[in-house]
Amino acid sequence: MPAPVAGAQDRVYVSDAMDMAFDAQTEVSDEALLVAFGNGDREAAAMLTARLAPRVLGFAARMLGGDRHEAEDVTQEAMLRLWKIAPEWRQGEAKVSTWLYRVTSNLCTDRLRKKRGVDIDAIPEPADDAPGVAAGMMQAARARALEAALAELPERQRIAVTLRHLEGQTNPEIAEVLEISVEAVESLTARGKRTLAALLGHRREELGYVED
């Protein structure tokens, strides 16, 4: 039990916020949790971690061409920046997830610049006898094929396509992450998808798409 600290009566705790909401966990916004953590509530940090770390990790892994180790480092760093900004978080200005995607994309871009060129060969190719594999393995093969193709996209196209189609972000949210207009996001996503379609076209059969 932590010792009571000065000003404790002013603090917002998750439990209070949850009491107000009928449906406990899902009703508390990321922002309310972040403010609660800024006031010293560790439970709020645990809930934010459970919600956001998987999304940050997934995004970072796609950005970094499937490099799991580096994606984990980026995730830890992005979350640390979230913990640091918690006390000064200005409510209502940006969504926590949008802010976090922006931090993550910047961290990934920095790492990619240092590495210059992801080693695409390091990403495992689907097995040669793919047409015969079971459905679950096909799923995994398709995911790997997509990630390999994503790694070949220019960075900003990769960010836009990943956020739109894999992370389920809206165009205005992506515009905020990339600090560009919504129209520019639409253009990036469209070009990215065209490139992906072309890159993956020759693998249709091995990925289970039968020719007409």
Add this chain to the structure above:
Amino acid sequence: MSKTEHPMMDDMALEALFEASRTEAPLPSEALLARIMADAEAEAAARERPAQSPVRPRTGVIAAVLGVLGGWPAVAGMVTATVAGIWVGFAAPDQLNTLAGGLLLTDDSGFAASYELEDIVPGGAGLGTLLEEG
């Protein structure tokens, strides 16, 4: 012809790949979650600490005086004014006496003794008479 050489994947097939990638997304390991929570704990603890032991910057006498005067630029101005004052007092240039209308006291005459109030207050003509009469 070129269509068979560079086949494109249609939107539905691409959407199926996105779907596959979404379900195959990596999940954070226990170790990573523990590292993230340890950072959160350290941050929260660090924020609670500073109130109890404020680190006060050490200030010496010179720094204190400087603070009152307004820093080194203010001191530089004061030094310039002081030096100028000393020079004026020491050299007593003739021009200064001319500018002051001969009011400055100089050593080379007994003229200081012959000052009248009207000399110093030109508008006060007749003041001396008033005083005498009073």
